Amino acid sequence: MTVQNADVAHIFEHIADILAIENANPFRIRAYRNAARTIFSFTKPVAELVSEHGDLTELPGIGKDLASKIEEIVKTGELKFLKRLEKEIPRGLSELVEIPGIGPKKAKYLYKKLNIGSLDDLVSAARQGKVSKLKGFTVQGEKKLLQNIDTFKHSDQAKRTLWIEAHDLALSLIEHLQKIPEIEQIEVAGSYRRKKTTVGDLDLLVSCSSPLKVMEQFKSYDQVQEVRAMGDTKASVVLKSNFQVDLRVVDKESFGAALLYFTGSKAHNIHLRKIALEQGYKINEYGIFKGKIKLAGSEEARIYKQLGLGYIEPELREDLGEIEAARRGKLPKLVEQKFIRGDLHAHTDASDGQNSLEDMAAEAKRLGLEYLAITEHSKRVSIAHGLDAKLLEKHIRKIDQFNKAQNGMTLLKGIEVDILVDGKLDLPDSILELLDVRVCSVHYNLNLSMEKMTERIIRAMDNRYFNILAHPTGRLINKRAPYAFDLEKIMIAARDRGCFLEINCQPDRLDLEGEHCKLAKEIGVKLAISTDAHSTNQLHNMELGVAQARRGWLENSDIINTMSLNALLRYLKR
Ligand SMILES: [Zn+2]
Ligand SMILES: [Zn+2]
CATH class of the missing domain: 3.30.460.10 (Beta Polymerase, domain 2)
Incomplete structure (x- = not known):
């Protein structure tokens, strides 16, 4: 997306905040605040005005100086003047005004009285009770301030x-x-x-x-x-x-155009605009136009159609070939959640899950699934009460019993078996062979070199009981980066051995990513979309994994748990 009016407004607000801290001329400060407001509520994107060489000074409160600043922001995405200002004031002071309860005035006051130049300064002063002694602050307010800072910092660390x-x-x-x-x-x-x-x-x-x-x-x-x-x-x-x-x-007549515009991605929209221009049209957030005549705007699909394109699902709009595919009528028929027939990775209270096997089965049935694999951890994951061969045998009998009772839901006998550091699986073949499905995971020794990790996983795949590589990258969003390994090599090895990779639906895992799914399709390895549910609630997370698959252009036939139970069981045999 091009620079939006809100971005420009935000920069001007920020300048006004800093100028206020610096005790600048009040008229100057107000000029920036007014300009921010004008631009924010202006109905047309200023970026468009700039690209059309329109006269920005026609806007109320925008003089030559502000006009050239707007132009700079639109063209470069930033403003040198702001950068200079940010250098002049104590580092971190502009951060202070972001804290609810502290405006520019109070920030300046704190700086003057207590030499507070950063958030950390403020925290330590407040903890010592120095802030509440100042005029205009209270003990109660000081407490609240510390809470607000905590929230702010927290949100800043986990930005996304x-x-x-x-x-x-x-x-x-x-x-x-x-x-x-x-x-x-x-x-x-x-x-x-x-x-x-x-x-x-x-x-x-x-x-x-x-x-x-x-x-x-x-x-x-x-x-x-x-x-x-x-x-x-x-x-x-x-x-x-x-x-x-x-x-x-927005107006009803422009709703589709606005939806298209604000859905992005920026790259997708830029490409669309280019195509429109080539065909003598113009598109913006109000519609698609030929000259002054509006051809469409209320529905996204009609705008695509006007451009000679099929409807492009939002998950595909990244300018990664979807526009070319739409032009040739070659868009994928994306997988949908309603075609998912089963879930191949779930835990019960026999290891670290929260619910019983019966509850998990009942919820899966309620969700319309036909089968659910019960895949407890193996013994290496002692913290999660992983099962050894003996306990697993007992568990297998329990599942057999459940299935005999014909509850309208077939449970698959499974395991989430650890891939040990030497590439061996955590349980003997003699027990693995009794199972319907084995999900294999790396949970420990994550800091291997890329070669060693790749080798470890491929060696594990050499075991004929290896079916699905679970949460393949090991990343935890906002917490842990993926471990080093060669995903492409692993996908090729999986394809050649009749193994599969998982799209894990845990909200902070969601590996594989869209681009990984695309790679899998190119290589020709099929995937499972699995919730890895540790409670009945988490069985509902299937849609998150489906979204990843859709972002990776995948269709029903790319996903093994769209298969019927019988077909799947045959397919899993190596
Ligand atoms: Zn796991
Ligand atoms: Zn698991």
């Missing part, structure tokens, strides 16, 4: 919000907004809609005949901590979780 967290927020916010009966359409755009594993902020689009009502309702959401901007049809708030949500009310 997991998709599922954003999803929960989106659902509750939509429910709140839908109390306005005049709302006709409501969608969340942005990377959320493209189902990226993490989401930076939420972009809500609404069509409604009473925009002001929507604004009021938005503001009244009980999770709102701060209203950053509020116009007639646009607003931006920060929630208590420090998550930013932007909302726009």
Whole structure:
């Protein structure tokens, strides 16, 4: 996406904050604040004005100086003037004004009185009770301040919000907004809609005949901590979780165009605009135009159609060949959750799961699945009460018994067996051969060299009872990077040996990523989408893995758990 009005407004607000700390001329400060407001509520993207060589000084409150700054931001994404300012003030002081309860005035005051030049300075002063002794602060306020800083720091470290967290927020916010009966359409755009594993902020689009009502309702959401901007049809708030949500009310006739525009990705949109230009059209957030005539705008699909393209699913919009494929009518028919017939990785309270085998089976049935593999940890994972051969044998009998009772759900006898550091599996073949499916995992000794790790996994695959490589990269989003290994080599080895790789649906794992799925398809190795559920609730996470597969262009036939039970069991035999 090109630089948005909100970005420009944010930079100007930031400048105003710094100037205020520096005790600059109040008129100058106000000029930046006014400009920020003007640009934020301006209905046309300033980036477009710049690219059309429009006159920015025609905007209220924008003189030559500000106009050239806007131009610089649009063209370079940043502003040298701001960088210079940031150098002049004590490092970290501008961070202070980001803390709720501390405006520029208080930041300056703290700097003057206690020589506080950073967040850390402020924390230590507050802990010593120095802040509450100052005029305008209280003991209560000091406490609250420490809490706010803690929240801020926390959010700063884990900058990206997991998709599922954003999803929960989106659902509750939509429910709140839908109390306005005049709302006709409501969608969340942005990377959320493209189902990226993490989401930076939420972009809500609404069509409604009473925009002001929507604004009021938005503001009244009980999770709102701060209203950053509020116009007639646009607003931006920060929630208590420090998550930013932007909302726009757009005309019904432009809803599809706006949805397309704000869904992105930036690269996808740029490519679309180029195609439009080549065909003599123009597209923007209001529609697709030939000259002054609007050809479409209310629906995304009609805009694509006008460009001679099939409808491109949001998960594909990364400019990674989807536009070319759409042009040739060669878009994949993406896998859908309703075609998933079973789940091949789940734990019960026999190892580290929370629910019984019966409860897990009942929930899987309720979700419409036909089969569920029970895959407890093996003994190496002692912390999770991994099973040894004896316990596993007992467990196998229990599953046999369950299946005999014909509960309308077939449980597969499985294991999540550890891949030991030498590439051996954690349980003897004599017990592995009694199982329907073996999920194999690396949980320990993650710090091997790339060669050693690759060798270790391939050696494990040499075992004829190896079926599925679980959570293949080992990454934990925001917590742990993937371990070093050669994924391509592993995929080739898996294909050649009749093994499969897993897309793990745990919200902070979600490996494989979209591009890995694409690679798997190229190489010709099939994948399983598995929840790795440790509770009945987590069985619901299947959609997260399906989203990864869709981002990787995968179709039903690429996913082994879209198969019927009998076909799958045959397929798993090596
Ligand atoms: Zn595991
Ligand atoms: Zn597991």
